[in-house]
Amino acid sequence: MFDYQSYLRLDHFPLIWCPGCGNGVVMKSMLRAIDNLRLPRDQVCVVSGIGCSSRLSGYLDFNTVHTTHGRALTFATGIKMAKPELTVIVVTGDGDCTAIGGNHFIHAARRNIDLTVILINNLIYGMTGGQHSPTTPSGSRASTAPFGNSENTFNVSGLAIAAGASFVARSTTYHAQQCDKLIEKGIQTPGFALIEIMAACPTSFGRANKAGSPAEMMLWQRDHAVTPQRAEKMSPEELQDKFTIGVLAENPRPECRAEYQKLIDRVRAEEAKR
Amino acid sequence: MTRSSRPLNDPNRRRPPRLLTGNEACAMAAIDAGMRFYAGYPITPSSEIAESLARWLPTVGGVFIAMEDEIASMGAIIGASLTGVKSMTATSGPGFSLMQENIGYASMAEVPVVVVNVMRGGPSTGLPTSPAQGDVMQARWGTHGDHPVVALAPYSVEETYEATVRAFNLSEQYRVPVILLLDEVIAHVNEKVELPEREALRIVERPKPEVPPSQYLPYVDTPTGVPPMAPFGTGYRYHVTGLAHDETGFQTNDPKVIDAQLRRLHRKLELGRHDIVEVDEFLIQDAEIGIFAYGSSARSARRAIRLAREKGIRVGMLRPKTIWPFPDEEVRAWTGRLKAWLVPEMNLGQAAHEVEWAVAGRVPIRRLNRVDGNLFHPSEILRAIEEMA
Structure with missing residues (x-):
């Protein structure tokens, strides 16, 4: 039995999350991945933004920062650039990362800075009461989309790949064991890693869309997730309501802080010669 | 307890x-202060600070990063500071907003x-290459809530160097963001x-x-009200949040704790x-x-004072090097010995408002x-002095 308790700040329990929320599944997966990598906890820094998922940082016994809405990646960039020996993990949600924080997300991926971003995508703004976010599926209902969402949705992982992230993966809270491996891989990647995890919000998204119990919402994840290999063999019609899970892109590129260190070393060597 | 942030x-x-x-x-002083x-x-008109630091920081093993916007710049320097590294950013009005x-x-x-914040004409995009002093109130009240802040306003190049070192000293000593208010003239004048x-x-x-x-x-x-700060990665694992928090750093809804913490900040x-x-x-x-x-206006005022003195008018200047917290005690102390105050500033009366508050009607304020x-132009200020004499 995995000892979660040693990693948790139990005096801050109970968790604020609703029964059936996917955030706890992601938190446990993250702890298993960190434990498996034997990361010294003084060297782990967890940075989050604002929202349900971003409360995750406070429950973990690491160096933790709960930042402003959408800005977790900017704080994390400062931490990594100033102290590169820290393992910096960012926990964020779909609204935090792709709406208010969208610009930072694009540029952190472009820099390919060595951060591991765990984006818990529950398709809704949960904390503020179920408003529609950039990932709310078209047609789905939300408190601000009472007649169904008329907007197009973001392909978050596709955005990260296009911006130049070194590692991009997607999974679901149903596939918790796969999440462990993807998070491990993301942490080990020397560059920007995105692990997008589809998670159920039974309270806000579930009720508005009559998605059923938390267990039924997880079964929906199972039934609509396909591997990239399987997706290749499927027709566009078959793929209409499906999403791919697993490693979506591995793209080794120069990493931001390491490249800057090379610059420092080169400049200082030139200075010394003078 | 004697403390000093004098540079x-x-x-x-x-x-x-x-x-x-x-x-x-400013850039030289930041490096000398350990930034x-x-x-x-x-x-x-702030870009030369970034350009200088992009060149100088790597030579001392420091890090320069061009962020995607000013929101990101501010987030990055807070993150870096949490690791124990002295950090800064520079901007002008729109970015300061x-x-x-x-x-x-x-x-x-x-x-x-x-x-x-190198002040330029505002509001909005305003006058990018012209001096102004329109951000005095924004430096104090720009962000929401009752928050503590320190702002310095040097008036010469040499004083900018010392004020920059002092800004770092104050921010470290009091664990507070320090705003350095320059203006386009101080920033660009060769002196x-x-x-x-x-x-x-x-x-x-x-x-x-x-x-x-x-x-x-x-x-x-603590006796100073300033808690000790552990850098990340040194064994002190703690939580940092912008939510109202207790002494452990965790969110609280306890009204007594919230009140005590917010009052401690002040x-x-x-x-x-x-x-x-x-x-x-x-x-x-x-x-x-x-x-x-203060700032560039104080340079013109100095000249005007000299000219007025030549004409036998007894005029002098109280020049705040720190504009926030406002030097109200100093204003009050001199008010008893003066006939009137004159407040020239490149805005529509931001510091004047504070002077009026401190003076509380005891003498006229122009x-x-x-x-x-x-x-x-010094002659404008001189004219006002002559009209008041």
């Missing part, structure tokens, strides 16, 4: 004279950072300076915990008030008319304002 141990130890702009002096992380976004939310975070989470020797600088570091990690409380009250500056607030007094000892001016992107 100089020995004001007489100076480097040879040279020509320097305010922006260059090793800069994040910023280009904006006139974007930084406000995270400046509030730095106040609330007590993260030392220095923000340089002869004799900078203090590096060895003559007094450099202050943030208070460090003296207890083991198991006993560390990152937001504990008390730490009140306790340090006489260290933080610094003014310069120029020919005010026997004056009947007192000028209250405002003199420019918002056309031009400096005061």
